[in-house]
Amino acid sequence: MQQAQAAEIAVVAPLDKTLSYAIPAALAEEVRIGSRVRVPLGRRQVVGYVLGWMEPGDTPLKDILEVIDPHPLFHAHHAAFYLRAARYYVYPPGQAVRTALPAGLSALDSKPSVLRDKLYRATARDDEPQGVRQREVLAFIRAGKQVSLSQLRQQFPMPHAVLQRLMELEFLQVEEVERCRDPFAEINVDNHQPVDLNPAQQQAVTQIEEALDGPGSFRSFLLHGVTGSGKTEVYLRAIARTLELGRQALMLVPEIALTPQLVARFRSWFQDHDVRLAVLHSGLSDGERYDAWRQVARGDIDVVIGARSAVFAPLPDLGLIVVDEEHDGSYKQSEGFRYNARDLALMRGQMDKTVVLLGSATPVLTTYQRALDGHLTHLQLPERTAERKLPQVQLVDLSEHEGESLLSEALQKALAEALLAGEQTLLLLNRRGYAPFLLCHDCGASLRCPNCDITLTYSQVQRSLRCHYCDFRQRPPESCERCSGVRLLPEGMGTERLEEEIRQNFPEARVARMDRDTTSRKGAHHRLVEKMMTGEIDVLIGTQMIAKGHDFPAVTLVGVLNADTALNLPDFRSAERVFSLLSQVAGRAGRGDRPGRVMIQTYAVDNYALDFVTRHDYQGFAALELSQRQALYYPPFGYLVNLVLSGNDESKVHNAAEQLAANLTSGAVIGSMDMAVEILGPAPCLLPRLRNKHRMQILLKAEQREPLRRQIEKVSRFRSQLPAGVVLTVDVDPVDMF
Numbered sequence: 001m002q003q004a005q006a007a008e009i010a011v012v013a014p015l016d017k018t019l020s021y022a023i024p025a026a027l028a029e030e031v032r033i034g035s036r037v038r039v040p041l042g043r044r045q046v047v048g049y050v051l052g053w054m055e056p057g058d059t060p061l062k063d064i065l066e067v068i069d070p071h072p073l074f075h076a077h078h079a080a081f082y083l084r085a086a087r088y089y090v091y092p093p094g095q096a097v098r099t100a101l102p103a104g105l106s107a108l109d110s111k112p113s114v115l116r117d118k119l120y121r122a123t124a125r126d127d128e129p130q131g132v133r134q135r136e137v138l139a140f141i142r143a144g145k146q147v148s149l150s151q152l153r154q155q156f157p158m159p160h161a162v163l164q165r166l167m168e169l170e171f172l173q174v175e176e177v178e179r180c181r182d183p184f185a186e187i188n189v190d191n192h193q194p195v196d197l198n199p200a201q202q203q204a205v206t207q208i209e210e211a212l213d214g215p216g217s218f219r220s221f222l223l224h225g226v227t228g229s230g231k232t233e234v235y236l237r238a239i240a241r242t243l244e245l246g247r248q249a250l251m252l253v254p255e256i257a258l259t260p261q262l263v264a265r266f267r268s269w270f271q272d273h274d275v276r277l278a279v280l281h282s283g284l285s286d287g288e289r290y291d292a293w294r295q296v297a298r299g300d301i302d303v304v305i306g307a308r309s310a311v312f313a314p315l316p317d318l319g320l321i322v323v324d325e326e327h328d329g330s331y332k333q334s335e336g337f338r339y340n341a342r343d344l345a346l347m348r349g350q351m352d353k354t355v356v357l358l359g360s361a362t363p364v365l366t367t368y369q370r371a372l373d374g375h376l377t378h379l380q381l382p383e384r385t386a387e388r389k390l391p392q393v394q395l396v397d398l399s400e401h402e403g404e405s406l407l408s409e410a411l412q413k414a415l416a417e418a419l420l421a422g423e424q425t426l427l428l429l430n431r432r433g434y435a436p437f438l439l440c441h442d443c444g445a446s447l448r449c450p451n452c453d454i455t456l457t458y459s460q461v462q463r464s465l466r467c468h469y470c471d472f473r474q475r476p477p478e479s480c481e482r483c484s485g486v487r488l489l490p491e492g493m494g495t496e497r498l499e500e501e502i503r504q505n506f507p508e509a510r511v512a513r514m515d516r517d518t519t520s521r522k523g524a525h526h527r528l529v530e531k532m533m534t535g536e537i538d539v540l541i542g543t544q545m546i547a548k549g550h551d552f553p554a555v556t557l558v559g560v561l562n563a564d565t566a567l568n569l570p571d572f573r574s575a576e577r578v579f580s581l582l583s584q585v586a587g588r589a590g591r592g593d594r595p596g597r598v599m600i601q602t603y604a605v606d607n608y609a610l611d612f613v614t615r616h617d618y619q620g621f622a623a624l625e626l627s628q629r630q631a632l633y634y635p636p637f638g639y640l641v642n643l644v645l646s647g648n649d650e651s652k653v654h655n656a657a658e659q660l661a662a663n664l665t666s667g668a669v670i671g672s673m674d675m676a677v678e679i680l681g682p683a684p685c686l687l688p689r690l691r692n693k694h695r696m697q698i699l700l701k702a703e704q705r706e707p708l709r710r711q712i713e714k715v716s717r718f719r720s721q722l723p724a725g726v727v728l729t730v731d732v733d734p735v736d737m738f
Contacts, residue, residue: 004053006061007031010083010094011041011048016716018083018093020054022061031064033079034072034297034314038065049097051079073101074297074314081351082312085344090712090730091337099337100312102289103282118149119175120163129171137162138171195385197237201230204379208238208357212245212319216353220346222326222371223359225381226616227587228388228551231359234381235322236269238357243275243302247319250304252311252341254328255548256283260526262305280306280313283522308333308341311348318352321345325549326358326367327580332735340733342367361587361618362580365629366636368622384591391558391589391596393614395605398562406493406501411559411599415502419509419538423556423594427498427541428585430565432515433457434497435490438465438476442485447477453689458490459517460497470691498561499541506539514542547585553592558585563602563610570686571737572634575609579621582613633678633703635733641700641708642734643715644685646693647726656726657682657696663718664698664711676707686738693727697737 008018021039023031031037035050040062047068074082086096122142128135133156140155141147152159166172197205204223211219225231239249253262259279266277278292278301295301297314304313308331311321323331323345331341342358349356358367358376371378384390394410401408406429407415418425437446437455447456449467456465458476466473479486490497499513512518512528519525525545531537532552540546566578582600590596602610612621630637643660647653661682678701685695702708712730719728731737 006054006056007037007050007064008052008054009037009039009048009064010051010086010092010097011039011046012094012098013041013046014092015094016090016092018051019048020056020061021048022056022063024063027064027067030067032072033076034074036068036073038068040065047098048094049073049079051083051093051097052076071294072297073293075316077352078312078314081348084351085339085347086337088347089337089339089732090716091339096337096339099333099339100309102293103286119146120149120152121146121173121175123170123173125171129166129169131162131165133162134166134171138166141172195230195233197233198230198383198385200225200381200383201234201385204234204381205237207377207379208234208355209241211355212238212241218350218353218356220349220356220376221358221379222363222367222376223357223379223381224363224368224371224618225359225361226384226390227361227584228384228390228591229361229381230385231324231381232265233385235324235357235359236266238320238322238355239303240270242320242355243273245319247317248302248304248315249320249322250310250313250315250318250345251306251322252324252331252345253305253307253549254325254330255545256281256307259305259307260523261529266303266305276300276302278304280304280310282307282309308339311339311341311344318348318354321349321354321356323356323358325360327360327362327364328548329577329735334736338729338731338734340735343733362583364580365576365622365626369626369636388590388592389595390616391586391598393586393598393600393616395610395614396599396601397605398601398603401601405505406498406561407505407559408599408601411601412505414557414597414599415506415539415559418557419506421556424532424535424537424552424554425539425557425559426546426552426555426585426588427502427539427559427561428544428546429493429495429498429541429561430543430581431457431492431494432468432496432517432543433466433494434460434500435494436492437490438488439491440480440483440485441487441489443480443483445480445482446491447481447488451689451692453687457494460490460500461517469687493561495541495543502539502541509538510536511539511541512537514540514545516543516545519545544581544585547581547588550588551591552588554594555588555592556590556594556596558589558596558598560585560598560600560602563600564604567604567607567609572629572632573735575607576625579609579613579618582610583616583618586613586616633701638701638703639705639708640734641712642731642737643698643700644695644729644731645682645697645722645726646690646695646729647723648693649725650694652723652726653694653696654682656722656728657698659721660715660718660728661698663721664700664714676704677702677711699737 006020006022009021010018031050033050037048037050038045039048082097082100083093086093120141122138137156137159208221223231223234242249278296280292296304299316304310323342326342333339345356370376396408396410415425435458438458439446447465449456449472451470451472452467454469456467458465464473465476480488495513495515499511502511514528532540563582566574586598589598645653645657661679664679680699682696682698685697688695700708700711722728
């Protein structure tokens with residue numbers, strides 16, 4: 001038992017370092033690494049997390065005031081991981097740990113409720129009670145060995161009096177135990193049908209199992225398989241071997257909504273084994289996530305499935321980390337602690353000496369280059385399972401399309417044929433709402449968000465205008481605010497408008513829409529997926545959500561309404577993102593017994609990224625894109641840090657950005673490390689005003705990380721010079737720079 005006199009504590013405050021606190025004798029038995037504690041900070045009291053032990057020096061230390069939870073929330077090696085992650089992403093360690101933990105554990109008085117249940121066991125008696133109902137209840141309990149009160153209530157109406165009498169007669173014993181909430185308790189689980197692996201799958205499994213069976217050391221793999229090549233089956237077998245070795249597994253998925261299907265598949269696959277499964281993501285209630293977290297920390301869980309925050313799960317003996325669809329941008333946190341779960345999975349694998357498996361049909365180019373360089377073992381699945389063919393992909397030139405319909409004649413014809421054949425169709429339009437904006441046809445003004453430099457999206461279903469950045473909403477005005485004209489009409493297209501057109505043109509079709517607006521309620525996404533699987537939907541319209549990991553065997557047609565929007569973004573990754581999204585959504589077609597086809601509507605039929613999509617040629621696209629990146633020293637041949645300054649006062653923000661840029665360039669000597677960093681900016685952000693904050697950015701670019709680290713140290717020192725009301729955000733390895 002630790003008897004240290006002082007503790008290293010990460011306090012929930014904007015401090016870039018940990019602090020030391022004395023452990024009073026009264027708390028010596030309670031303070032542990034991983035404890036959530038209450039400590040003084042200046043004149044206030046804050047939450048802190050114990051990360052390690054310290055030797056007290058000559059300076060008097062303030063005492064820890066209280067240990068909030070009865071048990072630690074994580075272990076010592078997790079504390080080291082959290083601290084390293086915070087330092088890498090230049091984020092206050094206490095706030096980083098708070099992000100890692102279940103929501104609701106940062107307030108001083110927050111102690112999430114722990115549910116209790118009663119377990120009944122039969123005593124070792126040979127005789128039987130006299131009452132008929134008493135004998136029925138006792139037989140039920142004996143058959144189950146130990147039965148909860150909730151189980152008895154399902155079987156017998158009003159069992160309390162019977163149970164009380166059986167205990168008085170000493171036929172039963174009762175024990176009160178903790179009951180953990182299971183958000184997927186009612187999920188349907190099909191019987192698992194064994195699958196024969198093809199040679200490529202078997203080779204991948206063999207190499208991963210050899211790494212798992214070997215001495216405990218870090219190994220990383222890229223499982224690069226075309227859509228429908230059976231990557232999940234490889235994951236499951238790797239996880240099974242991990243469990244056979246007595247260790248635990250973590251699987252990350254990019255989309256919260258995918259977890260119900262994955263949980264069902266896991267439970268089906270492992271239904272003959274006593275595998276304990278937990279789910280961790282932000283879509284759960286605070287109580288559900290708190291229960292799962294404590295089970296994981298206690299070592300009561302074998303497999304954790306979750307979205308990006310699950311990378312922090314406190315598994316005591318982690319043997320395998322799987323990152324499914326590792327290319328997905330949602331693994332990068334966009335606000336606050338701006339970590340990338342894929343990169344942290346690799347960091348954790350190194351620290352915990354575990355195997356890390358990244359999987360994708362379209363891996364990000366940084367991952368692919370690491371595989372080419374030998375930093376990851378490159379496992380390839382070049383063909384679909386069951387000898388199914390990849391779909392034919394056709395570009396449809398929108399410059400030849402006339403009329404107001406969102407669908408070209410070719411796509412309308414293909415959709416009619418699919419409906420006639422009883423096949424399902426996916427239509428991708430990566431824009432929510434009815435229209436991107438309302439336009440005054442008298443003066444040309446569009447309705448804009450009062451808080452952000454962006455137009456308001458019009459929703460006809462909700463009869464409202466909404467900003468998807470700050471969530472500002474208003475009713476559509478009767479007249480233009482600029483000229484009082486009344487010709488305010490929706491312009492552009494969104495998923496609502498596409499749904500309306502499909503229903504009008506194909507009235508017999510059963511149409512559904514999958515986007516953030518239709519799946520915001522708990523379970524809504526899962527219900528849509530089930531309807532697709534049971535054939536209750538003919539046409540599913542959606543944003544990029546529909547491209548993420550779904551396996552709908554009856555889908556034979558995929559239509560992309562407009563491939564050009566993302567191609568025109570001022571981002572060096574725009575071609576990569578378009579190639580990845582279109583390849584992924586194309587991969588939803590033809591996964592069953594019938595062949596698939598994909599139609600991509602575009603004005604840019606000569607674009608190289610689209611050309612490679614039509615040929616399913618990832619290697620060709622990657623070779624061309626990587627050569628262009630290398631010439632400009634962009635990732636993976638260079639490293640980026642984005643500095644964003646924001647505040648209510650525009651002039652203060654601009655002046656602070658100019659001062660920071662001058663500070664970064666001052667004192668630089670030709671040939672020094674400082675000169676090895678290219679400083680781009682300051683310049684207004686792509687969205688110069690967001691949530692009523694004016695924004696400027698400075699992009700740092702270097703061929704090596706060390707020069708960037710030196711500049712980040714300058715940035716950290718500059719924080720103290722920031723004027724009141726100006727906030728500086730550091731984004732290491734940025735993914736989006738809006």
